[in-house]
Amino acid sequence: MNYIYYKDPKGNFGDDLNGWLWPQLFGVEQPDNDAFIGIGSILYNDSPLFRDLGNKRKIVFGTGIRPGYKNFTCDNTWDIRFLRGPLSAYNFNNTYEYIADAAYALRLTNDFNNIRSVKKQYEISVIPYFKSLEFFDWQAICDQLGFHYISPAAEKGVEHTLREIAASRYVIAEAMHGAIIADILRVPWSRFVLSTPFTEGGKVSEFKWMDWLHSIQLYNTESTPIQLYRKSSLHTKLKKMSGNMISAEFFVKRVVKDELLSKLRAIKHFHLSNDSVINSIDSRMFEKAAQLRQEIGFTPASIPARTQL
Structure with missing residues (x-):
């Protein structure tokens, strides 16, 4: 399958999980085959990730909605197996089930x-x-x-x-x-x-x-919230001088650092x-993964047993 996910030039662990995880469960990437969409909040209208997929089947496996002013819509080329959570499911009027974030499939790997x-x-x-x-x-x-x-x-x-x-x-x-x-x-x-x-x-x-x-x-x-940008005395002056057309906030590194240190130390x-929630997720994802492997004809070298907590 063609694994579709956001790739940051400098790397981002959450997104990069896709390239490490899915080949273990569903085989090496085949760019000309069906699109597989897993980890990420990437379901939104006009996403550049889907622009060139055309009429290819798009398999959604635990992906999340990225909220916008219009609900994400899809046609019959989309094969939604499950979504990340209930808020993503609400986007589709609960037409499709949710289990959890696709990263929980890590628990299905041999390692x-x-x-x-x-x-x-x-x-x-x-x-x-x-x-x-x-x-x-x-x-x-x-x-x-x-x-x-x-x-x-x-x-x-x-x-x-x-x-x-x-x-x-x-x-x-x-x-x-x-x-x-x-x-x-x-x-x-x-x-x-x-x-x-x-x-x-x-x-x-x-x-x-x-x-x-x-x-x-x-x-x-x-x-634990830490305020990154904050107003200074200059904000009031700029607002007054501009007739309320300019509102300015500033990143004052020393102040933010002091708050960051204080608040992280206090956590x-x-x-x-709960373990019972994880066991349910394991069971449902195991079944979804097994079903998809059977459909695409992929048999891993060894199939791990379900982990029970």
Whole structure:
């Protein structure tokens, strides 16, 4: 199949999971075959990822809606097996079922138990959103906190990043797939919010987090907001001088860094989905993967048994 996902030039762990995971479950990529759409919030109208697919079959396997002012629509070339969460399902008036984020299929791989069982090395690890990298030296931030830094760019490869998360006792994540992989590996996690309201948009960010969280039956989770841009005295002057035509906010690095250090240090509450929820996800995804493998005629060298918690 042709694996369709967003590719950032500098790398992004959440998206890059696609290129590592799906060949293990469904075989090496065949660009001329059906399109397979897995991990990502990439279901939206006029997406450039789908522009050249034409009448090819488009298999959706746990993908999420990216919210817009118009609901995402699809024709009969789309084969939606399941969606990421209930908010994505609502887009289609609940015509299609949801299970959870496609990344939970990591639990179906032969290497999963080996990755999950790595020795714990880090008390707390921090995974920022990949677009937050430009604002701070995150290694220095983590060194100052006494925490372990895990790069969302996954420079050493996806599997290395998976093992780094598994080797952590707790994870503090701005990157959603940092939290998702922690949950998959049964590592308690906590969310912080820094650049996402500005880099991907608050509406998109909150939608995709709530879509995932509700799919794993977590409804009242805490997050830690850190204000990236803020108004200064210059804002008032500019607004007055421009007749309310200019509203200015500024990134004051020292102030934001102090708040970031203070708030991350203060995080004490971590989350983890219930084992029974994970067992249900495992069972349903196992069946969906087995059905698709049978349809495309792919038989892996060995098929892992379902992991039971």
